[in-house]
Amino acid sequence: MKTLFDDIPTDLPEELHEILADKKHVRIERIVSTGHASPDGFWCDQEECEWVVVLKGEAKFLFEGYDEPVHMKPGGFVNIPAHRRHRVEWTTPDEPTVWLAVFYKD
Amino acid sequence: MKTLFDDIPTDLPEELHEILADKKHVRIERIVSTGHASPDGFWCDQEECEWVVVLKGEAKFLFEGYDEPVHMKPGGFVNIPAHRRHRVEWTTPDEPTVWLAVFYKD
Numbered sequence: 001m002k003t004l005f006d007d008i009p010t011d012l013p014e015e016l017h018e019i020l021a022d023k024k025h026v027r028i029e030r031i032v033s034t035g036h037a038s039p040d041g042f043w044c045d046q047e048e049c050e051w052v053v054v055l056k057g058e059a060k061f062l063f064e065g066y067d068e069p070v071h072m073k074p075g076g077f078v079n080i081p082a083h084r085r086h087r088v089e090w091t092t093p094d095e096p097t098v099w100l101a102v103f104y105k106d
Numbered sequence: 107m108k109t110l111f112d113d114i115p116t117d118l119p120e121e122l123h124e125i126l127a128d129k130k131h132v133r134i135e136r137i138v139s140t141g142h143a144s145p146d147g148f149w150c151d152q153e154e155c156e157w158v159v160v161l162k163g164e165a166k167f168l169f170e171g172y173d174e175p176v177h178m179k180p181g182g183f184v185n186i187p188a189h190r191r192h193r194v195e196w197t198t199p200d201e202p203t204v205w206l207a208v209f210y211k212d
Contacts, residue, residue: 001176003183021185026157051134075111104131104132104210
């Protein structure tokens with residue numbers, strides 16, 4: 001049985017998004033970052049809501065309006081309402097960061 | 107930041123279900139098993155679809171009609187369509203098994 005921790009690339013030109021389930025009201029993705037972050041000054045503004053957890057590695061996640069990012073470690077999760085502007089400030093360059101993301105509509 | 111791996115009970119009379127997100131079309135739960143399994147001869151038949159992953163521990167999961175359960179280890183996941191009868195044959199008694207379950211409607 002393939003797991004979320006198999007076939008983790010260690011060096012990626014861009015963040016990797018893999019769709020695990022694509023249903024009428026929900027899409028589940030594995031995301032792998034290898035040191036990726038949102039471009040400077042860029043805020044992500046999504047049509048969909050996203051519930052996302054870090055399963056491996058580490059990340060710093062920032063909602064617009066906050067001064068300090070949240071340091072996410074394995075098991076740390078956040079819910080992002082649609083159009084709630086946010087960015088990933090940092091992911092650890094020392095190992096891949098594996099996220100599990102559940103995208104849904106309100 | 108609280109994580110999915112914090113506050114894991116080690117001995118539970120019944121499997122623990124904690125709702126992490128409860129939205130219009132999706133519900134996300136952390137489930138903790140400490141050696142729990144489905145009762146003998148019982149098949150789980152759910153109104154909702156469920157995408158579920160083992161994050162810690164181990165489980166043996168069986169769909170009706172198959173002879174052998176799937177041995178799920180951390181990162182192993184399965185999608186269970188609504189009304190697809192299934193059961194959990196075993197979870198390891200040596201450590202808690204932490205599941206992340208996404209329930210959704212078709």
